Amino acid sequence: MSVPRFWREIPARYNLIGTKCETCGTHYFPPRRLCPKCRRQGKIVEHQFKGTGEVVTYSTVYTPGESWIGSKPYTLAIIKLDEGPMMTSQVICEPSEVKIGMRVKRVFRKIGQDGEKGMIHYGTKFVPDKK
C-alpha cells in the first residue's frame, strides 16, 4: 500500500470514522461523500462508529498469502456495526470460538507492514465482546 493512501485512510482505519446522512439517518463505512438514497437532498456529516457489532458470516483462513504465513489460521469476518454498515475485518480468537451472531468489539492492532524496513500499518480489528 502506498504511504499517501495509508495516511489518508488513518481516521477510518484507527478510529472507524465514517459518515452519516442527516436527511435519512443512514450510516456509511467506509465513508461516503454522497448519500445514494437522498442524492442532492442528503446532508453528509462525519460519524465515529462505536466499534461494537456482530459477526454476520466468517471464514477461517488456513492457507494465507506469504506475508501472513506466521499468523495462520486466522478468521476473517463480515461484521455488522451496531449503526448499520457492514465491514470485513479479522476477528482475533480461536477458530472454534467464532460464531455467527457473536458480539465483537474493536481493538487497535498491526494490520500489516511494507516488509521489515517499511511502514507499519496500524488499524482496527475485532475481538469477542464478553460483556
Place this chain on the structure above:
Amino acid sequence: MKLGISAYGAYVPRYRIKVDEIAKVWGDDADDYKNGLMVTEKSVPDMDEDTATIAVEAARNAILRGADPKKIGAIYVGSESHPYAVKPTATIVAAAIGAPNRMTAADYEFACKAGTAAVQTCMGVVAAGIAETGMAIGADVSQGAPGDALEYTAAAGGAAFVISKENHIAVINHTCSFTTDTPDFWRREGADYPRHGGRFTGEPGYFKHVLSASKMMLEHQGTKPSDYAYAVFHQPNGKFPSRAAQTLGFTKEQIKPGLTCPKMGNTYSGASMVGLAATLDIAKPGDRIFVTSFGSGAGSDSFDITVTDRITEVQDKATKVWDYIRDAKYIDYATYAKHKGKINVDS
C-alpha cells in the same frame, strides 16, 4: 496548585508462557528460577501487538475512565521497544485516541523508568500552563535473548496516566528522583537483545537507586512507611521489589495489589505503572500510595500520591489489571517463539 492523576488505564496482552515451559526448552531447573525470581509466568504479545498497540489500548482505557482526548495538550510515551527507530509512538497514540493536533508529543527512553519520567514531564508541562492535561504512557514488548535469564521475565504490557490540575482521582503530593551514570544494563543501536552486567545489576543498580529515591521521598515528606496504604516498586522480578519494600519497612500487604510481575513478568517501562494502575483499581478514597520506579543506566523516580473520592466513580469503567491477568491463554515455547519473531520466516 495541586497536580494529580485525572484518569488511568492499563493493558496486558492475553497470552502467557509459564517459567516451567521455558526451563524445559533450555534444560534449566524451573523451581530454581521460580523461587529465585518469584515469577511463575509472563505475558506474551499477540503477533499483531507491539508497543504502539499496547500504548493505544492503555490510553483508550484511560479515556473510558473519563479523560477527554480533546483536552490533551501533551503525550509522552516511554519505552525501550518503540516500533520505529525514527518515527514517534506518541503520534500514533494521539491519532488513535483522537487527540487534537494542537499538542506536543515525544517518545522517551530511560530503560524501565521512561514511563515515570513521562509522568514528571507531564507534571511540568501542565504546571507551566503549556497543556491543560498531559498523557504519560509506559509500555513495552520486552525481549530477552533465547536462553538468557532475562527470557524468563521479559514481558509485554503498559499503562497510561492523564495528569491535570483538576478532576483528580489521585493527587500527586510530591515527586523526586535519584540518578547516576551506572552501566548495569544496555542495548546498542541495531542489537536485538539487551546485555546486562549479570549479578552486578542488583546492588549498585536496582537497590542503590530505588532505596535512595525512596528514602529521599520519606525525608522530603516527613513520612514513614506506615503512613501509606500501598507501595509500588519497579518489578523486574518478584524478589527485588519485595526485598526493597522490606528494607524500607513496607509490609507484604502494602505491596501486594501492585506486585503483578509474579503473574505477568516484567513489562519494563510499564512495570511500575501497571503496578500503580493495579493499586488504583482497588484503592479507597484517602489511601496514600508510595511509588518508586527504576531504570537501568540508572535512576529512580519516586511519587507520593493520595487517592481522592472520585476514584470510586472510575474504577469499574475499564478493564482492571488483575482481570487482564486472570484472562490468560497459555502457549507452548514453539508458539511463543513464533509470536516473538524468534523463528525467521523467509518471505
